Amino acid sequence: MAKPKLTTLSLCVALLFGAAACGPSLVLEDVDYSQPIESVIAPDDNLEVHDQRYAVKFNIGPIIEEEGVPAEEVRLIRNRAGYYFLTASGFNNVYVFESAESELKLETKIEIGELSQPAFNLRDGNIELVDLGTGETYTLTHEGLR
DSSP states (O other): OHHHHHHHHHHHHHHHHHHHHTSTTOOOOSOOOOOSBOEEEOOOTTSEEEETTTTEEEEOHHHHHHHTSOOSOEEEEEOTTSOEEEEOTTOSEEEEEEEETTEEEEEEEEEOOOOSSEEEEEETTEEEEEETTTOOEEEEETTEEO
């Protein structure tokens, strides 16, 4: 009689460890989230922007309120680590957001000064901001100016 109990116990332990091995322990490393080309997106009447190419949609109302100027279009790019960089003509800042479940959370607000014609590029793993109106160039990371 002791033998069946031991076999049942062994089977239960083996199943438990087998199920745990197939669980959420799978990790894919060295993921590159970057968008090498900026998206230029016009907000709709509700101040929502929708980048269909990269499948992201959000409301820029809080940013417009923070900047105090309207935006005919916003410029958005994502770095390798997955942070979103956003700015627009007339803005004084570049906003860096970290993505979370159903939200973008402000990571850093980088003060630049009034931008007349901003454009983003991905250069050597960093985000490059060029103000085409002034010719100024800035190298940005999710932590700030580099």
